[in-house]
Amino acid sequence: MENQDREYRNEEEQNNDFKYYMQDTGRLYLGARYSYAELTEHEMVPFKFKSIIEHYIMKDTRPETTLESQFYYMTPEMFSYKTYMQLKTKVKICLLVEKKPLFGKPGMVYRNKIVALDEFVKMNLAQKKKYGVKIQEIILSKLAMMSFSV
Numbered sequence: 001m002e003n004q005d006r007e008y009r010n011e012e013e014q015n016n017d018f019k020y021y022m023q024d025t026g027r028l029y030l031g032a033r034y035s036y037a038e039l040t041e042h043e044m045v046p047f048k049f050k051s052i053i054e055h056y057i058m059k060d061t062r063p064e065t066t067l068e069s070q071f072y073y074m075t076p077e078m079f080s081y082k083t084y085m086q087l088k089t090k091v092k093i094c095l096l097v098e099k100k101p102l103f104g105k106p107g108m109v110y111r112n113k114i115v116a117l118d119e120f121v122k123m124n125l126a127q128k129k130k131y132g133v134k135i136q137e138i139i140l141s142k143l144a145m146m147s148f149s150v
Contacts, residue, residue, distance in 0.1 A: 018068075018136060021045055028140040032068035036061060049140070051150045056083040068135045072128065074121050081121060088144040089117040092137035114139065 018033040021044050028049065030039070036057065040050050057080045061070060071091055074081050092114050099109045110132070123133070 023142070026142055028142060028145070030067060030138045030140070032071070032135040032137055033066055035064050035066050036070075037063040039067075046145070048145055048148070048150065052083065052087070052145070052148060055150055056080070067138050071117075071120070071135055071138065072133070073125075074117075076118075076121055081117070084117055084140075086144065086148060088141035090114050090139040091117060091120045091135060092139060093120070094134040094136055096132040110134075112136070 018031040019038070020029075020031040021034075021042060022029040028046070030045075034042075036053055039045050040053055040063075059079045061080055070080065074084075092112060094110050094112050096108045097111050099107045101107075
């Protein structure tokens with residue numbers, strides 16, 4: 001029983017590692033494990049982004065959907081894709097790449113990469129699984145959000 005409690009706490013801690021909100025002068029950074037319901041309740045998330053979620057993204061998305069699953073299965077036909085394209089969204093991912101050492105045998109390692117949303121969505125599901133893609137962060141442009149009319 002104690003072992004199960006410890007495993008559950010470790011899983012919760014790992015889940016919370018990618019639940020964060022940060023901003024700098026030009027961008028908003030959202031941890032990919034947030035659900036849309038959590039984002040709309042979070043006090044630090046700007047009101048304008050909450051309004052965009054409620055008026056545009058919720059048209060084809062349920063509130064309990066996480067950013068990670070939304071972006072992983074996103075297609076160009078989705079209304080939320082068009083909304084995020086207007087917000088000049090980028091996705092920070094972690095993927096498996098081949099390590100080419102100077103000496104020894106090659107291996108596979110995870111590398112971080114920031115890609116534009118349209119480039120990420122062009123990858124099909126098979127490619128995402130092949131490269132072991134993990135979505136870590138969603139990056140939104142503040143300027144694009146400012147010019148977005150709700």
